[in-house]
């Protein structure tokens with residue numbers, strides 16, 4: 001199930017800052033207010049992968065807004081992506097830290113900053129206060145650049161690793177070996 005914010009609110013939000021958008025998250029079941037910080041990229045994004053959707057569209061998360069005063073803890077608790085699911089009470093009309101007692105007991109972080117505002121002027125007041133247009137945006141833009149550079153470097157490393165693996169496999173095929181192990185001396189130049 002997907003939800004949209006009321007048009008009256010998104011209209012006022014657009015007036016406040018045309019770079020902001022409201023998107024329903026299928027994973028956290030909250031609204032994500034996001035700010036355009038870069039160009040869209042050709043990235044495949046699953047419908048529940050908020051990070052990939054933001055990278056694909058060139059947005060960064062500003063804050064999460066719940067659809068009511070209750071939420072479910074969405075701390076991931078295993079490798080399969082199972083969520084904790086404990087019920088949490090969201091602070092009214094302010095963003096404050098919410099702690100999940102169950103997660104804390106299990107050794108997970110389980111802390112969130114959430115607020116329930118409804119689609120009111122108070123939410124816009126909050127956005128004015130955190131000022132996504134000025135200081136905040138500079139910080140995320142430079143953070144975004146760093147993350148992109150790191151991702152590029154990683155892709156390059158992956159490519160090099162793949163090339164090296166292919167080269168070793170090729171040599172193995174040529175010499176009739178099924179696999180090639182290099183010890184330290186061999187890596188320094190005494191080839192197999």
Ligand SMILES: [Zn+2]
Pocket residue numbers: 073074075084085086100101102103110
């Ligand atoms: Zn939890």
